[in-house]
Amino acid sequence: NSSSEVVEGPPRRIRVFDCRPENKQVSDEVVDASGKNLEEFLQDISKVFSVGKKETYVLTTTDRRVIDDDIFDKLEDGITLQLLRTADQELPAPTQEHIKYVPHYYTLVQSGMYEYYASEGQKSLPYAFAELVDNSLSATAKREGHRIIDIRLLFDEGQGKHAVAVIDNGCGMTSKQLNNWAVYRLSKFNRDSSTLHSDHLGYVRPSPVPRSLNSDISFFGVGGKQAVFYIGQSARIITKPAASPDVHEFVMSKEDFERKEKNKEDIYCGVIRNRKPGDHAHIVAEDELFLQALIAEEDGKDSFTAVVITGIQSDHITYLKQYFHLWTRELAHIYHYYVHGIHGNELSQSSKDNHKQSDVDIQITLVEKAGKQPRSVNLRDVSTDMQTLYINSSAASFEFRVQAQGDATVEGLIRYHPFLYDRETYPQDPYTSIGPADEEDDECLVLNPEGRGKRPIFECFWNGRLIPYTTVSEFEWCARPKKAGAVPAECYNRISGVLFTNDRFPVSTNKLTFMDLELQLRDKETIFTRVINGQDQRVKIQREFTSWLKECHEQYDKQIKFMGFQGVTSRSDV
């Protein structure tokens, strides 16, 4: 074994095809090259394929490189070679080369990189956070009482490296489910329900609920992975399902992938740590102190999941601190109806008293240096997101339902923002100008001289969650008519709207856009019905809408209220 002739190395089994021209059929054999040098290997080959003593031959790769000592040393286990008369001879018959093509780890690590960008500028991060909130909403769907989703920005350097944690009191994951979490593109639709561990005995679609607020917003098996690697470079998932006494913990990191690639280890192998709650004996690094505190919180929790992201890009940190107000508001916008319930955020006390509060608590805490008071907001308390502005500046609403192909349904809502005294009340989008300087003065409704102007009417929610980049400008029946009609044209600029679709309208994997919502709705088969007090009305939608709009104008617009009527005066001077 220590003779100078022997090449040391890992096990190498090489498949060799005998392609010498006289063969009609090429035959192949797997020859063990472990610990052999080229000369020894060639001797084996000669034996295996009965190569004549005086025969000339070459051994090549399937790229026709002639194997010499150098190349031989670098051959990897499982490679295919060809035995030829000459390096450029024709193959007498095909050879079959076995290959592997496991996706590169960038599939995970870079997945979010090009997904959550926003051509508008800096809004991308909230959409990555939204993926984690989506997961927590799904996980807490069946929880009785408060569903708590806790987003913590742990930026106190005294406690270790910067970290972002999203913690929920949802159902948690078994170790098999945690394993599945890590499998890219494995979703509730293609998860194997036959294996031992699976609790997903086939996916059951939830039954319809108002506004499609069904918390069923896991779809593609990519969101969590894309989000964590968009936000940072390492994710630690800590989870406990209710039925088990154990906490399961798994770390996936770019660094880890790089190490495995370098050592030619299997890229997609990892280790789940199963341990008792509160046990942080494995957290020893000084820059991970904050993890000890997090883990200490586990005691007494029945079930939970925490996603802890580190290696956070430094410009993300800057953004998250500097634009705290802005991105939390964007999250409040996305989850408006989850956080406030089907009626949305009605600020007046009487409406609040009438409607049961939602039990979804999404709270965000930013911890900076020791001594500095953490900044904290519950999304329920945000009142500057567009939906809140729409709801509270509207005087009346028009409800409708859309029935598209199959069981694709949409609930719709149009709100009227009247002209009051000397101005339009249609709210201005506080996001149109982004910058820290602007942050101060958009706490109040900024009024818009043109009403809606050229903006689209409808924002669109999918299973209750905003799909931020898709809007629907209008439908035929609510568009300003070409000819002047019974209602002044400017009234058509005083409406905003919301569409609530179910999951029959596909969205892109990053949940930023619908694939073909407008196209589907424009289909001739699509039926619009007005809804009054929850009842579908069999009526002509356009006539209904126009008369509703007319009513709104007459009742709520203040510029046309003639007061103190005194008689008719005819002017002859014009």
Add this chain to the structure above:
Amino acid sequence: NSSSEVVEGPPRRIRVFDCRPENKQVSDEVVDASGKNLEEFLQDISKVFSVGKKETYVLTTTDRRVIDDDIFDKLEDGITLQLLRTADQELPAPTQEHIKYVPHYYTLVQSGMYEYYASEGQKSLPYAFAELVDNSLSATAKREGHRIIDIRLLFDEGQGKHAVAVIDNGCGMTSKQLNNWAVYRLSKFNRDSSTLHSDHLGYVRPSPVPRSLNSDISFFGVGGKQAVFYIGQSARIITKPAASPDVHEFVMSKEDFERKEKNKEDIYCGVIRNRKPGDHAHIVAEDELFLQALIAEEDGKDSFTAVVITGIQSDHITYLKQYFHLWTRELAHIYHYYVHGIHGNELSQSSKDNHKQSDVDIQITLVEKAGKQPRSVNLRDVSTDMQTLYINSSAASFEFRVQAQGDATVEGLIRYHPFLYDRETYPQDPYTSIGPADEEDDECLVLNPEGRGKRPIFECFWNGRLIPYTTVSEFEWCARPKKAGAVPAECYNRISGVLFTNDRFPVSTNKLTFMDLELQLRDKETIFTRVINGQDQRVKIQREFTSWLKECHEQYDKQIKFMGFQGVTSRSDV
């Protein structure tokens, strides 16, 4: 071995952790369960961990399911189990569970599904084709003489199933490169250059060329895979590199993945067939006859790559036939400057004579039933794409260069479309209304009463290739000024523009949008310079532009040419 006690089955090695409460440290052993039943396995366990004869214990999964005969039979190779006193006892110390999380095959099969949709409607398919054209452009970059990219729609049922083939006379791939083709997210940037086979000894960025027409448009390692699985369900890649006498052939299909999943085989294992050119002995299925013809064409070709897609979605087939004119025009738009050269498609003979023709031939052929003449178009002959319309309706152009951060550069071009006689010559976008009925009448320039109207000024090309969903509306210096200036306001509506960026401006993986082009260009550090005859001018861009625009107005707009001036008349009647 055939005793009734023995359970037959595949090899199973099970890792067992001894977690009985008295242990401070848990120890683990791999125990071979192949061919054993539960009773035998438990006997082995007792021995290995010295379990006392009278001791009670349970064996559970890491999800704390107690192993019974049923579960035992289903245990998979490599699974981790725990030896406990009771099923709900606390773990005395953590256990380490080894898991695998190879991405699901949907990573490939569904990758394109959500990538090439187009909210505008039916334009998505040309963008999938574009990925294959991108690859062929890259592959033919160094070819002397004509670079031929042949897109064939083989829809003649007499020749077998429907197929789409994209064939180029590029450099081809070695079998290792073909293997790499299949690896999702493996790109020229992260390809391992250390291994034996690699010809990519580190990626070298091409040096700057005019309009960034460098053919270097492979970037993410996803395009080909996304495109083939967006178009169909199976891809056969056939390729031959110049240096080798062999053709390499590889098939990747949804069906194949499904079969491997069902049989619990490794998902990402496959076989490359290495064979001599023209050898189609392996094509025997009657519905693959067309492949024999394709393979017969290989003889005499020095190097080539053919991507043959089958299992094509039926609505794609309908679209490709019905909207042939439309999607070929969209491709002509995307590759306008590759097909026509840096000056674009100048229709006047004199311009044609002046400029060397490009050597990129992208031809598309639609073969329907036998007897019916194939429909065929060379993209060079398309003259209804927007760039052709812009170029040929413009009277003058204004060139500039943009220097952004680092070596991010942009060449820019603004064209003037004068008012002539009684109408604007700014061309209308023929895509704005899509439908087969429209196809007939957009062969000619449709004139636009408002000039550009509210449309953005600039279309944007990245490494010479259109990024279709990103436009840039304007820059400060070419926007219509708020106050009336030296130039009539409507002249600002008579300009169109093009931006040619290099690859320093990142695009999304589907190449449909820039990530932050506008943001980058709006940066204060960004410098605009006018270019005259290829020379940068150190001048104030806004002043230059305004005086250019004024000149254009005075020279080319026909409505303000006062002819036959006769004197001043004052009217007192108005």
